[in-house]
Amino acid sequence: MLMHYNKTFVAVLTLLGIVASLGWFATVQAGGGGARCGVTLVPMVIQPDGERYPPHITPGRGVIDVEISSDGDSFDVARVDPRTVRLGPDLAPPIRVAMNYFNGEESPIMQLSFLARGAGVQCRDHSVFLRGEFVPRHGRFSCPFMAIGRIRTVECHDQPGDQRD
Numbered sequence: 001m002l003m004h005y006n007k008t009f010v011a012v013l014t015l016l017g018i019v020a021s022l023g024w025f026a027t028v029q030a031g032g033g034g035a036r037c038g039v040t041l042v043p044m045v046i047q048p049d050g051e052r053y054p055p056h057i058t059p060g061r062g063v064i065d066v067e068i069s070s071d072g073d074s075f076d077v078a079r080v081d082p083r084t085v086r087l088g089p090d091l092a093p094p095i096r097v098a099m100n101y102f103n104g105e106e107s108p109i110m111q112l113s114f115l116a117r118g119a120g121v122q123c124r125d126h127s128v129f130l131r132g133e134f135v136p137r138h139g140r141f142s143c144p145f146m147a148i149g150r151i152r153t154v155e156c157h158d159q160p161g162d163q164r165d
Helices: 002-026
Strands: 044-046 063-069 080-087 096-100 109-115 127-134 143-150
Touching: 044 143, 063 080, 063 127, 080 109
Parallel strands: none
Antiparallel strands: 044 063, 063 109, 080 127, 096 109, 127 143
16 A cells, blocks of 8 residues: 555655746746746657657666757747757756758757756656747747657666566
């Protein structure tokens, strides 16, 4: 019975941790006037190892490559401040940022690379989030954005939360 409560308690704490970290989005001030921006959810692709879906991530090792793109409505990736972008629960900053146009696209794709050890991805994690700020097309102040991507953690055989392949 105690084991059931422990698992429930851990699940609630995990959820609260996610909610606490996302609380940043709800409280971002959009300038001196106190106006607030809503959180913009943006498309994200995680590409650490090619064609696998969900992509395989080895916690604490390697690089996690991420692409974000404009949503065609309110979010323009060209207006993202790369200094504000962070990945995972440990809020890893990017080690590489590039803007590229592919196949005659009107809007660029932002490619970011993060050190896995800095992102805080743990064994048995099933998703990772990205956050940052951008200036809307018709705005003057920064607004928050976030993206969530599915992952699969691998090579966790000798770590807590073992997930064997």
